[in-house]
Amino acid sequence: MKNFLARRLIFSLLSLIVASMAVFGLAHAKEDPINLFIQPGYFISPETLGALKAKWGLDKPLALQYLTWAGNMLRGDLGDSVQQSRPVTRILGEKWGATAKLALVAWIFGTVTGVPFGIISALKRGSATDYFVRGFALFGQSLPAFWVGLVGIWIFAVYLGWLPVFGSGAGLPFFEQVKYYVLPVLVLGWGPMAGYMRITRSAMLEVLDSEYIVLARAKGVSNSVVVWKHALRNALIQPLTIATLLLAGFLDGAVLVEVIFAWPGVGRVAVEAVNQNDFMLITGTVFLFTFLFLFMSLVADLLYTIVDPRIRYS
Amino acid sequence: MKQMKLTRIMGLLLVSAIAAAMMAACSSADPEVIIQTVVVDRAVAVKGDTVVQTVVVEVKGDTVIQEVQGDTVVETVVVEVKGDRIVQTVVVNATAAPEVETFFGLPLPVVPDDVGTAPAPKSASGTIEVRAGLELRLSGLPEEGGGLGSSITEKMFTTDVGGNAVDLLAESWELASDLSSVTITLRDDVEFHGGFGAMTADDVVWSYNRGNPGTNPESATDGGSNWISFLGENLVTAVDSKTVKFTIATFDPRWQTLLLGQSGLNLGVHSKAAFDQKGEDWARENLIGTGPYSVTNYQRDDVMELAAVEGHYRITPDAKIYIARSIPDEAVAEAALKTGAVDISQVPLRNMTAMQKAGFVTVSAGAGSFHSISFSGNYWESEHFIDGTPLDNSFGNGTFKDSPWMGRNDGEHEEEMENARLVRTALSLAIDRDLISEVLFAGAAWPNYVYGADINNPNWQEKWATPYDTKLAGEMLDQAGYPLVDGTRFEMPFFIRIGRGDEEIGTAVVGMWRELGIDMQEWKAQYQTYRPNLVGRTAVAPWIHSAGAESPQAPWDWPVMGNSECSRGRGGFNIGIEIKELCDFYVAMSAEGDIAKRNELRNANVEFLAHWMPVIGTVARPNVALANPNKLLSWDMPLNIREAAYHHPEFIKLVK
Numbered sequence: 001m002k003n004f005l006a007r008r009l010i011f012s013l014l015s016l017i018v019a020s021m022a023v024f025g026l027a028h029a030k031e032d033p034i035n036l037f038i039q040p041g042y043f044i045s046p047e048t049l050g051a052l053k054a055k056w057g058l059d060k061p062l063a064l065q066y067l068t069w070a071g072n073m074l075r076g077d078l079g080d081s082v083q084q085s086r087p088v089t090r091i092l093g094e095k096w097g098a099t100a101k102l103a104l105v106a107w108i109f110g111t112v113t114g115v116p117f118g119i120i121s122a123l124k125r126g127s128a129t130d131y132f133v134r135g136f137a138l139f140g141q142s143l144p145a146f147w148v149g150l151v152g153i154w155i156f157a158v159y160l161g162w163l164p165v166f167g168s169g170a171g172l173p174f175f176e177q178v179k180y181y182v183l184p185v186l187v188l189g190w191g192p193m194a195g196y197m198r199i200t201r202s203a204m205l206e207v208l209d210s211e212y213i214v215l216a217r218a219k220g221v222s223n224s225v226v227v228w229k230h231a232l233r234n235a236l237i238q239p240l241t242i243a244t245l246l247l248a249g250f251l252d253g254a255v256l257v258e259v260i261f262a263w264p265g266v267g268r269v270a271v272e273a274v275n276q277n278d279f280m281l282i283t284g285t286v287f288l289f290t291f292l293f294l295f296m297s298l299v300a301d302l303l304y305t306i307v308d309p310r311i312r313y314s
Numbered sequence: 315m316k317q318m319k320l321t322r323i324m325g326l327l328l329v330s331a332i333a334a335a336m337m338a339a340c341s342s343a344d345p346e347v348i349i350q351t352v353v354v355d356r357a358v359a360v361k362g363d364t365v366v367q368t369v370v371v372e373v374k375g376d377t378v379i380q381e382v383q384g385d386t387v388v389e390t391v392v393v394e395v396k397g398d399r400i401v402q403t404v405v406v407n408a409t410a411a412p413e414v415e416t417f418f419g420l421p422l423p424v425v426p427d428d429v430g431t432a433p434a435p436k437s438a439s440g441t442i443e444v445r446a447g448l449e450l451r452l453s454g455l456p457e458e459g460g461g462l463g464s465s466i467t468e469k470m471f472t473t474d475v476g477g478n479a480v481d482l483l484a485e486s487w488e489l490a491s492d493l494s495s496v497t498i499t500l501r502d503d504v505e506f507h508g509g510f511g512a513m514t515a516d517d518v519v520w521s522y523n524r525g526n527p528g529t530n531p532e533s534a535t536d537g538g539s540n541w542i543s544f545l546g547e548n549l550v551t552a553v554d555s556k557t558v559k560f561t562i563a564t565f566d567p568r569w570q571t572l573l574l575g576q577s578g579l580n581l582g583v584h585s586k587a588a589f590d591q592k593g594e595d596w597a598r599e600n601l602i603g604t605g606p607y608s609v610t611n612y613q614r615d616d617v618m619e620l621a622a623v624e625g626h627y628r629i630t631p632d633a634k635i636y637i638a639r640s641i642p643d644e645a646v647a648e649a650a651l652k653t654g655a656v657d658i659s660q661v662p663l664r665n666m667t668a669m670q671k672a673g674f675v676t677v678s679a680g681a682g683s684f685h686s687i688s689f690s691g692n693y694w695e696s697e698h699f700i701d702g703t704p705l706d707n708s709f710g711n712g713t714f715k716d717s718p719w720m721g722r723n724d725g726e727h728e729e730e731m732e733n734a735r736l737v738r739t740a741l742s743l744a745i746d747r748d749l750i751s752e753v754l755f756a757g758a759a760w761p762n763y764v765y766g767a768d769i770n771n772p773n774w775q776e777k778w779a780t781p782y783d784t785k786l787a788g789e790m791l792d793q794a795g796y797p798l799v800d801g802t803r804f805e806m807p808f809f810i811r812i813g814r815g816d817e818e819i820g821t822a823v824v825g826m827w828r829e830l831g832i833d834m835q836e837w838k839a840q841y842q843t844y845r846p847n848l849v850g851r852t853a854v855a856p857w858i859h860s861a862g863a864e865s866p867q868a869p870w871d872w873p874v875m876g877n878s879e880c881s882r883g884r885g886g887f888n889i890g891i892e893i894k895e896l897c898d899f900y901v902a903m904s905a906e907g908d909i910a911k912r913n914e915l916r917n918a919n920v921e922f923l924a925h926w927m928p929v930i931g932t933v934a935r936p937n938v939a940l941a942n943p944n945k946l947l948s949w950d951m952p953l954n955i956r957e958a959a960y961h962h963p964e965f966i967k968l969v970k
Contacts (some may be wrong), residue, residue, distance in 0.1 A: 052531070084614070085458075085598065094613075150645050158649050165650045166641050262641045264616040271642075272615055277842035 008301045012294045019290040020073070020283075024066050027279040034058050056082065056280075069283070078284035083276045088284035092266055098168055099258070099265030103250035105181055106188040110246065114193040115239055118200025122208065122235075123227065134201075137194035149187045149260040156183060166262040184261045188254060192246050196239055203235040241303045248296035252289040425670055432673035433654035435945040441635040442945060442966060445647045445659035450615050450640040454601040455594070456525040456584050457533035465964055466507075466620065467582030467603030470498055470518075471575030473952045477869070479570040482628075483513065483583060483604070485556075493565040493905075496574075500556045503627050506585040507608035508600075515552035517586045522550040522560070525581040536580040537573075539877035540566070543900075544573050566904050567912070568872055576954045606631050606964040615640050620963070631964040657945040658960065663755040663935060674940040677949050677960065681865030685819050685932045686765050689738050690847075690890025691854035692928045694723035699881045699897045706851075718796055718804050719856060733794040738927040740790035742780040744830045745823055749782075750933050754818045758938075762931030766874050767920045768866035769934075773913060778924040787830055798831045805833040809857035811841050819932050820858040853890040858932070861889055866934045867953060871912035875919070876900020879929075891928045945969055 034053050053059040057068055072079060078088035121133040157165045169180030207213060208231050216226050251266075258267035266285060273281035437443045452466070464472055464482065472482040481487075487498045504513040523529045527538040528547045535541070546563030553559050566573060585602040592600070601609050606626040611619035618638045622631040639656065641647045648665065650656040651674060658677060661669055670676065697704050719741070721727060721734035747761035761769060763779045788798070796803040806827070810820035817838060824834045837855070847853035864874040876882060878889050880897035899919040906912045923929070939960050941949070947967040954961060 086595075150643075153646060153649050158652050161653065165653055165655050166646055167639070259642050260646060262616075262639065262643075262646065264613060268615060268642075275840045275842065277840070277845075 004305065005302070008298055012298050015294055016291060019294075020070060020287055021066065023283050023286045023290070024069060025062075027283050028062060028065070073287065078287070079280040081273075081278055081281040081284075083273075083278045083281070088281055091269060091281065092284060092288060095264060095266045095269050098170070098263060099251060099254055099267060102168075102181070102184055102188065102254055102257075102263060102265060103247065106185045106192070106254075107243070107247045107250050109185050109189040110193040110196055110250075111239075111243060113189075114196025115200050115236070117193070117197040118239070119204055119227075119232065119235075121197065121201045122204035125205065133197065137197045140190040140194035143190075145187050145191070146256050146260055148190065149183070149257060152183050152187060153260075168261075168263050170264070184257050184263060187260070188250060188257045192249065195242075195246070199242065200235065200239045203238045204231060207231045207235045237304075237307045240307065241300050244296045244300040244303065245293075248293045251292050425676070426667055428671060430671055430673040432942045432944050433652060435657050435942050436654045437637070437657055437945065438635075440633065440968065441637065442633045442658070442963070442968065443637045443639060443656045444939075444960065445641045445650060445656045446618075446638045447640065447642060447660075450618055450638060452601050452609065452612055452614075452618060454584060454588070454597040454599060456521040456581060457530055457535055458598070464576075464582065464605055465607045465962055466601055466605045466609060467584055468504075468605050469575055469582050471570050473571060473576055473954070477571070477953050479575050482575070483518075484574075487570075493562060495559055495561045496569065497553065497557060497559045498574075500558065501627070502556055504604045505627075506588070506604055507602050507623065508585075508588065510585040510588045510591075510602050513583060513585075513604055514555050515558045516555075518558045518583050519550050519552050520586040520589075521583045522581065526550075528563075539882070540573060541581070543877050543882060544569065564901070564904055566873065567906075572872075576952075607636060610635075622964075629964050631966065632968050633963055633966045636963045636966075651940060651942065654942065654944075658939055658941045660937075660939045660960075663758045663938065664753075665756075666758060666938065666940070667756055669940050673943065675943045675946075677939045677941045677946065678936070678951060681867050681954060682934055682936045683814070683860045683865060684762050684766065684768075684934050685816055685858060685860050686762070686929050687741075687823070687856055687858050687932060688890040688929045689719040689734075689856050689927070691717055691720040692723075692734075692890075693851065693892040694721075695881050695892045695894050696724065699894060705881060705892070716805075717854060718794065719806065720854065735926055736790045736794035737796065738930065739780065740787040740794070740830070741827060741832075742927055742930040743783045743787040743790070744826050745930075745932055746782045746826060747933050750819055750822050751935075754815075754822065755933070755935055759933040759935035762866075762934040764920050764924045765929035765931055766864065766868075767923070767931075770866065771870055773870045773917065775917075775920075778920055780924075780930075784830060791830070801831060802833050803831040805835060807855035808834055808836045809844050809855050810836055810838045811844070811857065811859050812838055813840070814860050815935065816858045816860060823858065823932060848890055851892075857890065859889065870916050871903070871909050872916075873900045873903035873912075876903075889929065893926075893928055895922055943969070 034049070034056065050059065057065055060068070069079065076089060078092075080086060081088055081091055084091060117133050117137070121130045124130045153165055156163045163182050164180050167180055169177035172180075208227075213226060213231055216230055217223075221230075254263070254265060255267035255270055257263065258265045259271055262268075266288070269281065270285045270289075272278075273285055468483050470482060470484040470487075471479045474480050483500055483504060484498045485501045487496055489496045498518075500513065500515060500518065502512070505511070506513060506517075522545075525533055525535045526541045526545050527533040527535070528542045528545055529549055533541075543564050544562060544566050545560065548561035548563055551559050551561075560574070562569070582603060582605075584597075588600070588602040589597040599612070601612075606623050606629050607620035608623055609618065610621045611617065617640065620636040622634045622636075624630065641650055641656070641659070644662055647656070647659045648661050648669065651659050651661070651669070652672065666676070693705070695705055718737045719734055721731035723731060742763065747763075751757055751759040751761070761779070763769070767774060767778065769779070791797070791803055808820070808824060808827075810817055810824075820836070820838075824836045828834050841859070844853070844857060847855075861878065864872065868874050876897045876899055880892050880894055882897050882900070896919070899915060899922070903912050903915045903919075906915060945968060947969050949960070949963075949967070950965045951960065951962050952965075
């Protein structure tokens with residue numbers, strides 16, 4: 001068990017280092033980033049240019065720049081945004097709350113709808129209900145989020161007038177604010193919900209076909225006990241462990257949804273940083289996303305060991 | 315059964331024959347021979363206008379029918395005398411031709427007839443909500459740009475509805491006779507927002523010296539090259555507590571209307587006291603100005619809320635609260651308008667008519683835009699314009715023969731220069747500008763042939779145009795040495811800047827040039843991706859942009875180019891070309907006090923550009939927003955040449 005955990009931790013750290021090198025390298029790949037920020041019309045002397053480069057740490061070799069950046073990062077300093085002249089950690093901190101709230105609600109929505117749909121689909125295998133639920137899941141996984149978002153806005157906000165068009169409703173009373181979450185959560189959660197549903201369904205089908213379930217039925221155990229006590233417990237191992245990865249996916253994957261719904265979160269910051277080629281903000285944002293994903297992967301591994309003793313003892 | 319069918323057919327035939335005979339009888343009994351139909355297709359300016367038509371009739375008793383195009387028959391005259399030549403005077407009851415709405419000389423989209431009803435606005439009484447795009451920026455530091463025209467921070471001057479400069483923070487001014495400086499006496503009744511005291515000369519000096527890139531290399535204010543040119547490294551100084559002196563490096567006739575006035579260059583007066591008391595970080599996020607609006611809430615790229623300043627020295631706004639919200643997606647912005655969630659928004663011009671039909675009204679949103687294509691790589695200067703140091707153009711090694719749009723202006727490659735000119739002209743001829751306007755802008759845009767020269771300007775001359783002619787374009791390319799071989803003439807990279815309408819136009823141009831046999835390798839990205847090539851003077855791929863020359867509304871005598879097209883703007887030669895003659899025009903026009911002579915110089919400038927075509931135009935378009943008429947009564951914005959978005963909300967009048 002300890003070996004397993006140590007191995008996972010080392011792999012996570014290595015992944016983080018490689019990812020940070022890739023992110024940092026790509027942000028500097030085009031050419032000297034200082035060229036992005038020299039304003040047209042400068043009377044720029046070599047001394048001034050040198051001072052500007054020194055300010056941004058661009059006067060050092062790339063490897064040294066990376067090490068400096070990584071060292072600062074370990075101390076929680078992701079540098080200053082070149083466009084905003086503010087600490088990246090502060091910018092991300094300001095926007096993090098909105099993204100986290102949206103991701104969490106979408107995650108809960110995906111989980112509480114996807115898992116039951118998967119169970120129903122498995123129990124009604126081959127029925128019209130099964131086909132309907134699977135078809136619904138297929139659409140959820142194949143339709144692009146931006147398209148679903150726009151169509152949702154036109155149907156539910158413009159024509160029906162039930163929901164607001166954009167924004168997070170920040171500052172409004174709770175029940176007013178709920179309306180602002182409905183469309184973004186549906187758009188963000190539909191695809192992952194479908195993923196949950198499919199995984200739960202296949203896990204349930206596998207368990208329902210297993211010998212111990214056949215034995216339980218042969219012994220006369222009632223259907224509800226077979227399904228809810230024996231089958232579901234075992235079938236839930238997989239969906240519950242991937243739930244952590246899905247949460248990370250929600251946190252990282254809200255970029256398009258945030259842009260469509262003008263949601264003031266980290267995703268919007270990421271888009272704007274790329275548009276502005278703000279390399280410090282890009283590296284900071286991507287590093288945050290990478291860290292979250294690796295952290296959630298580690299949590300998923302730990303959950304596996306808790307819910308599946310075979311991993312602990314292997 | 316068969317008999318019955320036959321009887322029915324016979325009956326039908328009989329009835330048809332009788333009907334035909336009756337029709338023939340009727341027509342022959344009252345024959346009306348129309349010998350001439352006069353179609354009045356003259357545009358009638360005013361309803362009830364009189365149109366005189368001369369009609370020659372051949373046969374007595376004939377009927378002459380007067381028609382008005384698109385209208386019903388107005389008068390029928392039976393001719394009394396055979397062969398007479400008669401003159402009829404007909405009062406035409408046609409509807410007056412719709413007057414084209416204009417904004418400072420440029421046509422705006424025509425309002426359709428069948429206009430619907432706009433939704434009830436959701437914003438509170440006295441509040442107006444507008445949509446901003448992806449970016450929503452303010453900064454309390456002068457070097458990072460001010461904000462929202464002259465509504466939060468103010469400038470020395472502004473413009474009246476005629477576009478003339480009028481004093482704003484300036485009470486009076488005096489320009490040195492040798493044009494080397496301007497001394498401005500400030501108003502003494504101007505207070506900063508937030509209790510930061512009265513505006514003094516110190517605030518003005520501090521703001522302009524931080525904003526001018528010549529005195530603060532870290533300044534990122536708009537129009538840096540204009541500031542460098544105008545003030546250079548000269549510091550603005552305080553003569554006394556209410557008098558400041560600007561020492562001019564290169565005189566610019568726009569000093570009052572553009573540089574120290576309007577809001578496009580976005581450098582206004584900020585509170586030095588606020589900066590001193592609160593520090594740089596605080597000042598960056600808290601814009602303290604003197605305008606009729608103060609900032610009450612600002613979240614970058616999300617929301618900006620302004621409150622009207624009561625008892626402001628020049629105006630008390632009708633809209634007490636002005637809220638700008640960032641809605642990046644255009645379709646969502648339309649949805650927000652349609653639901654009343656926002657009161658004003660810009661939408662793509664192609665959707666303008668549909669939105670007008672839905673009941674929204676147009677609001678002019680600042681200056682129009684040119685969309686131009688720079689034939690990057692034409693770096694024709696061999697030495698720096700100001701200090702004469704040799705310019706390194708070694709990036710061109712090996713690229714000229716493979717880049718037919720580029721030529722070396724070193725006196726040794728005249729044939730190459732001429733062939734490149736033919737190529738550029740051919741490419742201009744191959745752009746169907748009317749089609750672009752029709753398809754992408756619903757006809758609201760208009761052709762632009764020469765960089766920075768608008769066809770609506772009274773000084774425009776038709777000889778400068780390159781109307782769509784693919785046959786001539788092909789002949790020119792043949793002549794330049796690029797015949798069609800296996801369907802291709804040559805390969806050309808093309809950078810398409812995403813946003814501001816350049817993407818759609820650029821894509822259309824790529825298609826048109828492909829039809830000419832050019833193997834187009836387009837590359838679409840944000841401007842920031844291409845910018846290092848411009849700053850590093852390595853740009854050789856032609857690109858489409860809306861940068862450089864001012865808007866179509868800029869007066870003809872303005873020296874609109876020379877800061878972004880040659881080496882005067884050192885450190886970033888901006889739009890991919892370096893041409894000494896364009897600097898020469900700028901310097902000559904700037905130094906010329908006589909408007910007529912400046913106009914002549916401008917004509918020569920356009921002549922030069924129309925001949926050499928280092929940059930060509932595609933289309934120009936107005937900048938129009940849509941507003942909910944249930945909220946907005948009027949918004950009389952002054953013209954601000956450099957300002958693209960709606961501005962000056964203090965002139966908003968709300969529906970009560």
